[in-house]
Amino acid sequence: MGCSGTHISAVETCRKSPTQKFARKADLALGTGATFEVMWQAIRGTVLLEGFPEYLREEEKAVKLRTFELGVIPGIFQTPSYASALAQADVERGAIPPALAAERVALLRTRQRRLLEARNRPLVYAVLDESCLSRLVGGRDVMAEQLDELARQSQSPTVTVQAVPFTHGNLRPLLLPAVLLTMRDRTVFGYTESASRGYLERDDVLIQAWERAYDHLQAGALSPAASLKLITAHRKELPHG
Secondary structure (H helix, E strand, O other), rough: OOOOOOHHHHHHHHOOOOOOOHHHHHHHHHHHOOOHHHHHHHHHHOOOEEEEHHHHEEEEEEEEEEEEEOOOHHHHHHHHHHHHHHHHHHHHHHOOOOOHHHHHHHHHHHHHHHHOOOOOOOEEEEEOHHHHHHHHOOOOOHHHHHHHHHHHHOOOEEEEEEEEHHHHHHHHOOOOEEEEEOOOOOOOEEEEEEEEEEEOOOOOHHHHHHHHHHHHHHOOOOHHHHHHHHHHHHHOOOOOO
């Protein structure tokens, strides 16, 4: 890593805070993808919803990720332009300063390298409400690029994307966005968010209920092939000008 043992010891014992450069060197030396960089971004905490850093620590160890999203494309599939448009909207509302918007997009890219590109990446199952595809974010060009990227990612061997059409209506068993993480020992964690914070759920009874709801959601969603056709259809229907 090009660091002295004394410096590394100081970081390990929390006498010194790691830098992003230190985290990247650790990942490179240990072959851990972006694990330490994600941890570095999480402990800074300046850009993250309360409760989300705890989730990130578990996400790094997951071998399977199941996510359900409403209204927006899931973060792990977002292009930089799409993510920037969402972050900029928060800036304009006064929710975050401009500097944190850039940090949020950078953190997302780090997570994407681990979840979608790393050699030991997890299996990703994503169920998207059709509203994710129809909500125009950032203008036509940004949305077109985003739908193209989602279509590309949906054909990855480690990614399964299914859409829940509007016609599913009140039959949708999950009413809020949620994530289920499966660990190597088959332990499952759940995660969801309110407007003010995130919640990492460990209660077995509640997790089992979430898993049943997710199974029903997948069963009622379009097949991956039909979902890809729906993504393509929304791409073609984007307004011009």
